Amino acid sequence: MSRLLSSLRDGKGFDIVLVAVPLAFLLVFSGLPLIYNVVMSFQAVDMFSLGTFNRPWVGFKNYVDVFSLPATWPIMRNTVIFVVCSIAGQFVIGFALALFFARGFPGSSYIRGLFLASWVMPGLVVGAMWNWILAGDFGVLNYALRSLGIISENIFWASNPAWSLWAVIVANIWLGISFNMILLSVGLAAIPRDLYEAAALDGANGLQKFWTITLPMMRSTIGAVISLGLIFTLQQFDLFASITSGGPANSSNVAQYWAWEMSFRQYDFAKGATISVVMIAVVMIASVIYVRSTRHEVRG
Amino acid sequence: MSIAWTNRMLLLVALGLAALYLFPLYWMYVTSLKTGSEIFATPPGMFPASPQWSNFVYVWETRNMGRFLWNSTIIASGTMALTAILGTGCAYVLARYRNGWIDLALFLVLMLQVLPASLMITPIFVGFSQIGLLNYPQLAVILAVTAKAMPFFVVLVRATFMSVPGELEEAALVDGNSRIGAFWFIVLPLARNGILVSAILIFMQAFGEFVYSKSMIQASELQPASVGLNTFMGPNTTEWGNIMAYATIYVTPILAAFVLLQRRIVSGLTSGALK
Numbered sequence: 001m002s003r004l005l006s007s008l009r010d011g012k013g014f015d016i017v018l019v020a021v022p023l024a025f026l027l028v029f030s031g032l033p034l035i036y037n038v039v040m041s042f043q044a045v046d047m048f049s050l051g052t053f054n055r056p057w058v059g060f061k062n063y064v065d066v067f068s069l070p071a072t073w074p075i076m077r078n079t080v081i082f083v084v085c086s087i088a089g090q091f092v093i094g095f096a097l098a099l100f101f102a103r104g105f106p107g108s109s110y111i112r113g114l115f116l117a118s119w120v121m122p123g124l125v126v127g128a129m130w131n132w133i134l135a136g137d138f139g140v141l142n143y144a145l146r147s148l149g150i151i152s153e154n155i156f157w158a159s160n161p162a163w164s165l166w167a168v169i170v171a172n173i174w175l176g177i178s179f180n181m182i183l184l185s186v187g188l189a190a191i192p193r194d195l196y197e198a199a200a201l202d203g204a205n206g207l208q209k210f211w212t213i214t215l216p217m218m219r220s221t222i223g224a225v226i227s228l229g230l231i232f233t234l235q236q237f238d239l240f241a242s243i244t245s246g247g248p249a250n251s252s253n254v255a256q257y258w259a260w261e262m263s264f265r266q267y268d269f270a271k272g273a274t275i276s277v278v279m280i281a282v283v284m285i286a287s288v289i290y291v292r293s294t295r296h297e298v299r300g
Numbered sequence: 301m302s303i304a305w306t307n308r309m310l311l312l313v314a315l316g317l318a319a320l321y322l323f324p325l326y327w328m329y330v331t332s333l334k335t336g337s338e339i340f341a342t343p344p345g346m347f348p349a350s351p352q353w354s355n356f357v358y359v360w361e362t363r364n365m366g367r368f369l370w371n372s373t374i375i376a377s378g379t380m381a382l383t384a385i386l387g388t389g390c391a392y393v394l395a396r397y398r399n400g401w402i403d404l405a406l407f408l409v410l411m412l413q414v415l416p417a418s419l420m421i422t423p424i425f426v427g428f429s430q431i432g433l434l435n436y437p438q439l440a441v442i443l444a445v446t447a448k449a450m451p452f453f454v455v456l457v458r459a460t461f462m463s464v465p466g467e468l469e470e471a472a473l474v475d476g477n478s479r480i481g482a483f484w485f486i487v488l489p490l491a492r493n494g495i496l497v498s499a500i501l502i503f504m505q506a507f508g509e510f511v512y513s514k515s516m517i518q519a520s521e522l523q524p525a526s527v528g529l530n531t532f533m534g535p536n537t538t539e540w541g542n543i544m545a546y547a548t549i550y551v552t553p554i555l556a557a558f559v560l561l562q563r564r565i566v567s568g569l570t571s572g573a574l575k
Contacts, residue, residue, distance in 0.1 A: 014479040015397070018389030022450065023405060025386055029447035030412045033423035040423060051430060097317065105310040111318050113566040117325065120501075120558045120565070122508025124526040125547045128533060129324045132331060132540050138340045140327060147343075174324065182566065237418040238510050238526075242533060256418045263422040264515050276419035287414040291407065 037280070040273035047267060062274040071250050071258075078165055079254040082172070086236075087229040089173035094180025094225075099214075101181070102188045112185065115178040123175075127242025130171035134158060134243070161251035164244045168252055171239050176232065180225055187221030188214070223293035230286045234279065255279045328551075332356070332544040339541050355545035363532060363542075365525065365549060371438070372507050372524035372550075378442035379449060379506035384499045386446070387453040392487065394454065395461035413451035417511040420448070425515055437517040444512045449502050456501070456568055460494025461487070497568045500561065504554050525550045 007013035041062050043055040066072060101112045118126065133141050136156035145151045157167035191214065199209050215222075234256055240246055246253035246261060253261070256279055263272030319326075331339060332355050333348040359365060394406055424444050425434075433440045464487055472482040488495075510526040517523050520531075529546055537543065558565065 011479065014483075015393045019393040019405065022386040022390035022454075023408070026409070026412055026447055026450060029424075029443055030415065030420070033420055033427055034415070036427055037420075037423040040426065045426070050426060053430070100317070101314065103310060105307040105314070107311050108314060109566075110562075111311075111314045113562045114318050115321055116562070116566055116569070117322065117555060117558055120504045120554055121551055122510070122526055122554070124508065124510055124529045125328075125551045126324075128529060128543055128547045129328045131533065132544060133324055133327060135540070138342070138344070138540075140344050143342065143344055174321075177321070182569065231414045235414075235416040235418070237416070238508075241510065241514070241530060256416050260418045260421060260511065260515070263425070269422055269426055272422040276422050279419050280415060283414050283416060283419075284411065287411055290414075291410050 034280070037273050037276055040270060041277045043270060045268075045270040045273070050269065058270075062270050063278075066271055066274045066278075071253075075250060075253050075255060075258050078250075078252065079256075082165060082169055082236075082254050083230060083233045085169050086172045086176060086233045087226060089169070090176035090180045090229055091226060093173070094177045095184050097177065097181045098184035098188055099210075101185060112181070115181060118175055118178045123236075123238025124242050126171065126175055127239045130167070130174070130239070131158065131243050134167050134170070158244050159248055161248050164248060164252035168236075168239050168243050171243060172233065172236055175236075175239070176229060179232070180229065183225045183228070184218070184221060187218045187225075190221075191217045220293050224290060227286050227290035227293060231283060231290065234283050234286070325555075328544045328547055331540055332548045334541060336541060355541045356549060359542050359545045360549065363528060363546060365528070365546065367521060368523065368525040368528040369550070371522055372526070375438055375441055375445070375509065375513065375524055376503045376506040378438070379445045379509075380499050380503040382442060382446045383450050383453050383502050384495065387450045388457060388488075388495055390450075391454045391457035392461050392483065392491075395458045396466070409451045409454050412447075413455070415448070417444075417448055420444075421511055421515045424512070428516065434516060437519070437522055440516050441509070441512045444516070445506050445509050448512075449505055452505075453498050453502050456498040457491070457495055460491045460498075460568075463494075464490045493564065494568060497561065497564045500557065501565065501568070504557070507554060 004013065008017060042057055042059065043049075044058045044061075045055060049055045097112075097115070101108045133139055134157035136142065136154050136159065139154075139157070141157075142151070142154045146154070155163055157163050195213050195217070196209055199213060204212070237256055237260065240252065240254065240257040244252040246257050250258075255275060259272050259275035259279060261272075262275060263269050330346070330348055333351040333353075334345075335348075335350075335352055338345060338349060390409075394402055394409075421444075428434050428440050428444075433443070468486055468490070469482045472486045473479070477485065507524075508526055509524070510530070513524050514527050514530065517527065520528075529543075529550065532539075532543060532546060
């Protein structure tokens with residue numbers, strides 16, 4: 001007993017307690033739900049069997065049901081469009097801004113930091129802000145586009161099925177630019193200056209320097225930023241809840257919002273769990289790529 | 301053109317870009333100060349003609365904002381405290397040793413960081429309702445959000461601990477400190493700033509948390525401000541002045557904290573996210 005106590009105070013026991021308690025917490029509140037999710041996706045779950053663990057097993061029926069719903073493929077298509085366009089927009093604009101701020105003029109790092117304000121804001125507030133900017137009749141974006149002569153009639157961003165998904169994409173790109181820019185700035189700062197000096201001596205122009213030095217040197221950073229972008233984009237829920245609620249008629253619905261809707265709007269927890277399992281698998285694959293692309297940095 | 305001039309031009313462009321980027325934020329503040337007819341004027345005015353505070357008073361009273369913000373504060377404080385208590389020790393051990401087990405634990409932590417809340421809520425909701433946790437909805441939300449936020453905290457704080465020289469701790473041990481003593485009196489004070497900034501980031505995240513609260517807290521007097529804002533924003537709403545006033549009240553404390561701690565937050569994020 002005293003040996004145990006002294007180990008806790010002074011030896012390996014101290015480390016083990018410090019790391020075991022939080023890991024046990026994570027296992028209970030993240031690991032178990034993860035497993036329970038898979039279990040539920042193979043069960044018939046309704047409001048009556050919600051309170052019991054002893055539910056009938058139905059094999060792959062939930063998966064078959066989900067993938068034979070008429071809404072499934074349009075929603076999957078929306079998810080792909082949402083992810084690809086969000087990441088492309090965030091990355092290109094974020095990279096351009098990172099390159100601009102990398103010139104290192106006085107005040108650049110402070111102003112660059114201001115961009116992160118978007119990152120600390122509650123998602124619902126960002127959604128409310130964009131909801132108002134994108135409003136059909138009196139939204140300021142429609143006004144700006146009209147004055148520039150780009151559109152002749154107001155676009156009802158959130159309620160027109162042709163535009164609703166793009167309303168959320170625009171807001172999500174805005175939200176993601178800052179994070180992309182800050183992470184890419186870190187990568188840019190790590191490129192040795194003398195590479196550029198040597199290239200300048202050899203007579204390379206700006207574009208050549210970018211293609212032959214910046215891009216190759218940033219490869220692992222770019223990989224990490226894009227896979228992080230994928231992870232964050234698939235976590236995006238608040239903007240859907242506050243701008244379009246997935247509507248109208250699922251035109252802006254994506255898998256991660258649909259899974260929640262299945263469980264908490266239609267109370268079909270089995271289908272909600274099934275969609276979640278599929279999407280979690282996608283996220284997991286993305287994060288393995290992320291961990292691999294930062295591996296040499298993780299191992300330091 | 302001299303270097304000073306180039307720098308001045310670049311600074312101007314940078315300010316322009318920042319203004320363009322932060323315009324939605326500005327628009328929220330301006331709208332919350334406008335009168336009803338000004339909000340729906342064409343062309344929209346860039347400045348409020350005569351700033352009004354009535355939107356704030358109205359929203360604060362009719363939407364019961366004090367209650368909502370207090371609930372957000374409870375959830376955010378609980379999450380921050382639990383995360384800091386559990387996560388700090390974990391980050392310390394993960395930073396101090398290098399072996400296969402540590403790598404495995406680190407990998408697990410990284411993987412748990414990426415699980416989307418809207419996908420995890422289904423099993424968490426069903427499981428919590430089965431073990432009766434949903435009778436204490438705010439506690440249930442705190443536990444769920446902590447599980448979601450802790451991996452991020454561990455990654456950030458681990459980077460801080462790695463910058464504390466191990467020799468200092470060894471010296472304390474040679475001087476007769478126990479491991480607990482060396483950890484408590486030497487390592488923790490040296491890592492204090494990093495832990496504090498990470499904890500504040502967790503507070504900010506939990507303050508805006510939505511999915512878990514929306515799904516698990518049914519009683520409106522227990523709901524946080526994010527859920528309150530969501531129920532305020534109907535599909536065909538025209539109360540934009542009030543909604544923007546609500547959003548302003550909600551977000552201003554967070555933005556104030558962000559501006560004060562900006563430099564530390566940015567450096568904390570960049571050191572943790574890629575390492």
